[in-house]
Amino acid sequence: MKGLLRSAAGLGLAATGQLRRGLRRTGVIVAFHRVNDRTAGDALTRSRRDYERFCRFFRTHFDVVALSEIVSRLERDESVEGLLAITHDDGYLDNYEHAAPILQKLGLPATFFVTTRFLGSDTVPVWDEHLQQRLAWMTWDHLHELSSAGIDIGSHTCSHADLGRVTGEEAQRELTESRRELERELGRTVDLFAYPFGGAKNMLPENVKCVRQAGYRCCLSCYGGLAPDGTDPFELPRVPISMWYQTPSQLALALGLKRA
Numbered sequence: 001m002k003g004l005l006r007s008a009a010g011l012g013l014a015a016t017g018q019l020r021r022g023l024r025r026t027g028v029i030v031a032f033h034r035v036n037d038r039t040a041g042d043a044l045t046r047s048r049r050d051y052e053r054f055c056r057f058f059r060t061h062f063d064v065v066a067l068s069e070i071v072s073r074l075e076r077d078e079s080v081e082g083l084l085a086i087t088h089d090d091g092y093l094d095n096y097e098h099a100a101p102i103l104q105k106l107g108l109p110a111t112f113f114v115t116t117r118f119l120g121s122d123t124v125p126v127w128d129e130h131l132q133q134r135l136a137w138m139t140w141d142h143l144h145e146l147s148s149a150g151i152d153i154g155s156h157t158c159s160h161a162d163l164g165r166v167t168g169e170e171a172q173r174e175l176t177e178s179r180r181e182l183e184r185e186l187g188r189t190v191d192l193f194a195y196p197f198g199g200a201k202n203m204l205p206e207n208v209k210c211v212r213q214a215g216y217r218c219c220l221s222c223y224g225g226l227a228p229d230g231t232d233p234f235e236l237p238r239v240p241i242s243m244w245y246q247t248p249s250q251l252a253l254a255l256g257l258k259r260a
Contacts, residue, residue, distance in 0.1 A: 019252050020061060020082060027070050027080030027227040028062065028255065029220065030054075031087050031198070031238040035102075036094040039131060043242055052102050054241060057248035058084050059106055066109040066152055067192060071218045074233045081229070086110040087238060089156055089194060089222070090125075091118050091143075093136040100146055112146065113156040113194040113220075116178045119143065125160060140185055147186045154192030155179050155216070163195050164202040171207050175214040191217045198222025198238070208234055226255070 032051070033044035040047035046054070058064050062084035073080050086103070088095050091114035103110050117123070120139040128135060138146075147153050157163070157174040158181075166174065175193070182190040193216040195203045200223055211219045211234060218233040225237030245251040 019256055022256050023082070023226070025079055025081050025229045027073075027083040027085070027231075029067065029070065029085045029087060029227060029236060029238045030058070031089060031194075031220075031222050031240045032099070033089050034092050034094050034135065035088075035099040036097075036135075038133065039135070041243065042131070044127070046241060048098050048102070051099060052106075054248050054251070055086070055102060055106050055108055057251070058086065059108060061252070064108050067111040067154075067218075068152060070227065071192070071233050071236075074227075074229075074231055075217070077230070079229050080227060080231075087154075087194065087220070088112045089196075089198075090160070091115055091138050091156070093138050093142070096138050096142040096146060100149070100151060103151070104149065109150065109152070111152040111154050111192055112143075113154040113192070114138070114143065114182070115156045115158070115160045115196070116181050117159050144186065147188065152192060153182060153186060153190060154194060155182060155190060156194055157196055160196040162197055162202055163207040164197075164199070164204055167204065167206065172210050172214070175207075175210055175216070179214060179216070191215060192220075193218060194220035194222065194238075198240070 035046055035048060035051045037047050039045040063082050065083050065085060067085040070080050070083055070085050095112055118137045121137055124134060155178040158178045161174045163171055179190050193211055198221050208219055218236055220236045220238055222238045222240050224239055227236055
């Protein structure tokens with residue numbers, strides 16, 4: 001019942017334009033992980049149907065732009081009002097198989113943050129150990145194809161390092177080597193960065209300095225929050241589209257409450 005009430009309230013905000021008006025001088029960056037029907041319901045997974053519903057909602061109620069556009073506007077001290085960027089983390093194969101075709105069908109840009117050592121590997125990260133089936137990672141060939149199709153590729157470190165614990169030369173290596181490898185493979189500049197785990201405790205201030213020194217233009221978290229005009233690109237928040245938001249309307253209500 002509470003879910004239905006949240007959906008109804010959010011639908012009213014979106015349908016009447018109050019959501020867009022309420023998010024004055026504010027941009028939104030959303031974060032996904034997996035998109036597949038096999039593990040739908042898991043905290044990091046959205047079904048293909050759900051993913052398309054959210055993407056259609058974004059297209060209807062926001063100006064969906066590449067993350068780099070939001071970063072550029074913040075760098076120029078320009079407004080990001082009404083803008084929304086779609087991002088994905090880690091480099092799961094289903095991002096290539098399911099998310100990318102939906103984005104292409106709807107004509108939406110996105111940024112995929114990849115952990116370079118996961119690509120083409122049999123790695124089972126600790127957060128997936130509870131799953132009964134192993135989930136595959138993209139390969140470099142998949143990444144080349146996505147990049148050629150216009151999807152931006154960003155760094156998520158080499159090994160999904162916790163930059164709230166890793167420091168010094170190890171942190172610098174995670175940042176610089178992942179960027180260098182991506183640029184070498186893709187033949188283009190890679191200057192967008194989202195830090196692994198994404199929590200407030202997963203990024204030390206000294207490592208934010210390392211992100212700057214490594215040549216990135218931004219540093220994204222993943223524990224909620226909006227990006228009002230004037231936000232430091234190296235302190236960019238994202239809204240994770242978890243199962244807490246059963247429908248796009250529930251997300252609309254949450255966004256409205258965050259800005260209120």
